[in-house]
Amino acid sequence: MIFCARKNNMKLKDNKIYRMIIIPICVVLCFFGRFIPIPNLSGDAVGVLSIFLGSLILWLTIGIDWPSLLCIFSLSFLENLSFAKVFSSSFGNSTFIFLLFTFICTYALSKTSLIKRIAIYFINLKLARKNDYWFTFLFLSAVLILGLFISPSVLFVIILPILNEIFELANIEKEDKIAKILMLGLAFTVSISSGMTPIAHVFPILAMNAANITISPIAYMGLAIPVGLVTFLLMLVVFRIFLKIDENKLSKVDISKLKENLEKVSKKDIFTVSIFGIVILLWIIPSLFKEISPAFYNFINQYGTAMPPLLGTLLLCIIRIDDKPIIKIDDAFKNGVPWGSLIMCAATLVLGSALTNDAIGIKTFLQNSLGNSLGNIPEILLLIIFIVWAAIQTNLSSNMVTATLVATIASSIMMNMPSSSLNINAVICLIGMMSSFAFATPPSMPHIAITAGSEYCTTKDVLIYGSTVMAISVLAALLIGYPLGLLLV
Numbered sequence: 445m446i447f448c449a450r451k452n453n454m455k456l457k458d459n460k461i462y463r464m465i466i467i468p469i470c471v472v473l474c475f476f477g478r479f480i481p482i483p484n485l486s487g488d489a490v491g492v493l494s495i496f497l498g499s500l501i502l503w504l505t506i507g508i509d510w511p512s513l514l515c516i517f518s519l520s521f522l523e524n525l526s527f528a529k530v531f532s533s534s535f536g537n538s539t540f541i542f543l544l545f546t547f548i549c550t551y552a553l554s555k556t557s558l559i560k561r562i563a564i565y566f567i568n569l570k571l572a573r574k575n576d577y578w579f580t581f582l583f584l585s586a587v588l589i590l591g592l593f594i595s596p597s598v599l600f601v602i603i604l605p606i607l608n609e610i611f612e613l614a615n616i617e618k619e620d621k622i623a624k625i626l627m628l629g630l631a632f633t634v635s636i637s638s639g640m641t642p643i644a645h646v647f648p649i650l651a652m653n654a655a656n657i658t659i660s661p662i663a664y665m666g667l668a669i670p671v672g673l674v675t676f677l678l679m680l681v682v683f684r685i686f687l688k689i690d691e692n693k694l695s696k697v698d699i700s701k702l703k704e705n706l707e708k709v710s711k712k713d714i715f716t717v718s719i720f721g722i723v724i725l726l727w728i729i730p731s732l733f734k735e736i737s738p739a740f741y742n743f744i745n746q747y748g749t750a751m752p753p754l755l756g757t758l759l760l761c762i763i764r765i766d767d768k769p770i771i772k773i774d775d776a777f778k779n780g781v782p783w784g785s786l787i788m789c790a791a792t793l794v795l796g797s798a799l800t801n802d803a804i805g806i807k808t809f810l811q812n813s814l815g816n817s818l819g820n821i822p823e824i825l826l827l828i829i830f831i832v833w834a835a836i837q838t839n840l841s842s843n844m845v846t847a848t849l850v851a852t853i854a855s856s857i858m859m860n861m862p863s864s865s866l867n868i869n870a871v872i873c874l875i876g877m878m879s880s881f882a883f884a885t886p887p888s889m890p891h892i893a894i895t896a897g898s899e900y901c902t903t904k905d906v907l908i909y910g911s912t913v914m915a916i917s918v919l920a921a922l923l924i925g926y927p928l929g930l931l932l933v
Contacts, residue, residue, distance in 0.1 A: 466505055473498035474518035488522045489806045492798045495519055496840075496887075499791065503886060503903045508896065509784045512791035519794060524803040533797045534790035538750045539597070543789060543890055544781060545753035546601045546723075551780025552760050552771045553720050554605040556713040560613070562606050567613065567697055576622050576692045581680060583610075583626065584633045588676055591637025595645065596880075598727050598749065600634045600891035611900075614693045621687045622694065623900040631895040631906075632679055632883050632913050639880030640672035641665050650847040651876030655855035659869055659933050667870070667928040668877045674920045675881075679913050686909075712765045719759045719770075726752035785897030792887035799841045807849060823866050828922065830854045830871060834878035835918050839888045839910070847879035870929025874921050881917045884910030 477494020478487045485493075495518050502511035520530045534540065566572060566586075572579040591599050607626060610616075616623050642648045642661050648668070652659055730745040760770045771780075799806055821829065830850060838846040851872050858868045882888030884907055886896045892910070896903040 463506065466501065470498035470502045470511075471514070473501075474514055475521065478522065485809060486805050488524050488804045489809065491522050492519070492795075492801075492804055492806060496795055496799065499795065500885065503788070503896070504907065507784075508788045508886070508903065512784075512788040515791040516794060519798055522798070522804075524801065525798065530794050534794035537790070537793045538748050539793055539890055540786070540790050542597070542748075542750040542753060543601070543786060543894075545750070545757045546598075547781045547786070548771070548773075548776045549720055549723055549753050549756045549760065550601055550605045551776050552716050554609065554780075555771075556716050557707045557709060558713060558717050560609055562609075564613065566606075566610065567694055573695050576689050576694045577684060579694045580622070580625055580629060580683070584629045584676070584680070587630060587633045588637050588672075591634055592641045594728065595749070596634045596638040597890050598724075599637075600631065600894070602724070603630060603634075604894075610694070614697050616693055618899045620693065621689050624905060625683045625687050625689070627895055627898055627900040628905065628909055629679070629683065631891050632910065633676060634891055635880060635882050635889060636672050636676050636679075636917075639877040640668045642876075645880060647843050647847045647879040648873065648876030651851035651872050651879060653848075655851045655868070655872045657855070657869055657872055659873060663932045664873050664876075666932040667873055667925050670928060671877065671917070671920045671925040674924055675913065675917045678916045678920075682909065682912055682916070710765075712770060715763055715765060716760065716770055719756050719763075722759075723752040723756040726755070782894065782897065785894040788886055788897050789890045789893045792890075792893050796841050796887050826857070827866060827871060827926065831874055831878055831918055831921050834875045835881060835914050838879045838882050839884040839914060841887065843879050843882060843889065847876055850879070851875045867926075867930050867933065869933040870926055873929055873933055874925050877925070878917065878921060881914065883913045883917075 473494045477498065478491025480490050480494065482490050495515060498518075499511055499515040502514070516530055516534050519525055520527045566579070566583055569579075569582060572582050587599070587603055590603075594602075607630060610626075611623060638645045639647065642664055648664060726744065727749060730741050733744070734741045757773075757776075761773050763770055798804060802808065834846055834850045837850065854871055854875060855868060858866055858871065882892055884892075886893035886903060886906070892906060895901055896906045
């Protein structure tokens with residue numbers, strides 16, 4: 445007992461010393477890193493890179509709440525930025541607004557019996573009842589199929605309350621490995637599916653536009669879907685090998701008792717589900733009518749993705765059932781919004797914007813230096829560089845910028861090479877696909893930031909397993925995607 449107490453005290457002391465070293469170093473990096481002289485980079489460029497490094501270290505080692513505020517605050521002191529610009533790019537960003545009100549809508553949805561019914565349906569599938577691995581496969585396969593037609597962040601916030609309900613029904617604790625598998629799997633699967641089709645996914649289209657080429661959606665999917673499927677299956681293999689489940693909790697749930705405890709569908713449930721259905725339709729309709737009715741598409745699309753959940757929140761607050769609103773906004777803000785994760789999303793949004801800001805010059809520096817140095821490299825190595833570059837950059841900065849920047853440089857180099865056997869169409873398709881495959885760091889995608897900030901995963905988990913899946917996707921793109929591209933595009 446004494447030994448254990450001493451051991452625990454030593455751990456606490458070591459942790460305290462560790463924090464005393466890490467925190468001051470990262471704070472210095474965030475506020476004073478811009479004064480480090482680096483050739484061909486402005487002070488603001490060095491400052492942004494220093495803030496990115498300092499914030500990333502704190503996210504990995506300390507936490508996500510106040511380090512995210514530190515990131516936002518320190519960016520405000522850069523010469524080409526200001527408090528107004530930083531706040532508009534973080535808390536005023538449409539993605540932040542989208543996530544805030546979507547969380548409120550999903551919170552209302554989680555209070556209905558629908559989520560519990562869906563969760564029970566998944567748990568009750570015969571194959572899913574065999575063991576937790578089969579459940580994981582079936583659940584994530586459903587997410588993968590849905591993700592072919594729905595944008596990644598939208599799909600994630602739709603599925604997340606269902607997953608949370610499954611955890612509650614199966615009495616799954618935050619330290620259970622199955623919780624980590626399903627949480628990481630949901631985030632990674634959403635990213636994988638977003639690269640498999642150009643339907644409701646902008647990154648492949650941006651890459652094609654940047655390279656000024658046209659490729660049919662069918663041809664693109666012919667190479668992207670096989671790459672996505674292989675990446676998805678190997679991701680599950682990685683989970684099976686490195687996150688071995690100690691017990692099968694999902695298969696042991698007493699379904700009969702759960703069904704007995706199900707509440708009857710109420711009028712409140714019907715209104716909540718209907719409102720949420722309207723929100724989803726407003727997200728999906730633009731992509732469905734893009735070719736049929738461009739005018740209608742432009743009318744709906746002009747409002748962006750933040751308008752539907754804002755409208756949904758208004759309806760949920762205004763409509764009264766039994767003289768009570770469907771949701772109380774103060775309750776929704778208090779209990780329905782994961783503020784730590786949301787603040788981290790705000791930080792990553794403004795950080796990604798700063799990394800690609802033309803006035804700061806990081807993007808121009810990369811474009812000039814890499815564009816001049818890659819022209820004389822062997823073609824097979826050049827292909828590897830483009831794919832790896834897209835995979836790494838999309839996990840560190842904006843997916844849109846990655847698709848545009850890498851595709852622009854790649855197409856200009858390949859077009860200016862005297863004799864090139866590389867298929868430019870195939871390379872651009874793969875760059876667009878890899879720009880969607882964000883797994884490893886919180887700045888890569890909002891749903892990755894939310895996952896890293898959840899109680900079931902840490903930033904370290906996301907980094908380790910996300911990097912592994914990223915490496916798998918690179919190999920799949922090179923060994924499967926490019927050969928298929930030679931045949932199809």
